[in-house]
Amino acid sequence: MRRRSFSIGVLASLGLAGCASSERYRGPAVTSVVVNKAARKMYLLHDENILREYVVDLGFAPDGAKRIEGDGKTPEGTYWIDRRNPNSRYHLSIGISYPNAADRAKAHALGKSPGGDIFIHGEPNNAEFRQRAARVEDWTAGCIAVKNHEMEEIYAMVQNGTLITIRP
Numbered sequence: 001m002r003r004r005s006f007s008i009g010v011l012a013s014l015g016l017a018g019c020a021s022s023e024r025y026r027g028p029a030v031t032s033v034v035v036n037k038a039a040r041k042m043y044l045l046h047d048e049n050i051l052r053e054y055v056v057d058l059g060f061a062p063d064g065a066k067r068i069e070g071d072g073k074t075p076e077g078t079y080w081i082d083r084r085n086p087n088s089r090y091h092l093s094i095g096i097s098y099p100n101a102a103d104r105a106k107a108h109a110l111g112k113s114p115g116g117d118i119f120i121h122g123e124p125n126n127a128e129f130r131q132r133a134a135r136v137e138d139w140t141a142g143c144i145a146v147k148n149h150e151m152e153e154i155y156a157m158v159q160n161g162t163l164i165t166i167r168p
């Protein structure tokens with residue numbers, strides 16, 4: 001009986017996770033994500049081929065690499081997509097593995113925290129915050145933001161374990 005309850009719970013959880021994005025992606029696997037901060041562009045790639053391209057908003061102080069918590073910068077470097085949040089304060093989100101060991105060491109050398117919780121996400125769920133985001137370029141605290149319909153596509157296409165490179 002216990003095994004049956006566990007199996008039913010697992011199946012229910014998988015079913016709910018599939019509902020987080022209404023789209024199913026059946027194309028080539030996304031093998032990497034590249035963000036070009038200066039161009040405000042994000043690319044989903046399969047090997048060397050661009051599958052999708054998006055215009056992005058970044059942290060509120062986008063120039064330079066993220067060094068410490070609260071600096072408003074979007075990180076620069078190579079990371080991994082490491083988690084998913086269908087219940088985000090924003091319309092879906094996928095996590096980036098910032099900070100890595102080098103990021104932590106740099107911040108600690110300054111006597112500071114490197115911060116964390118860097119995501120690719122959609123627009124805010126809160127109407128007031130959504131209106132502000134629509135008026136301001138680079139409105140996040142250090143994340144990478146796209147339109148909600150784009151986030152649904154990204155959420156369906158990009159899997160945990162995908163390499164992400166964020167360039168200046």
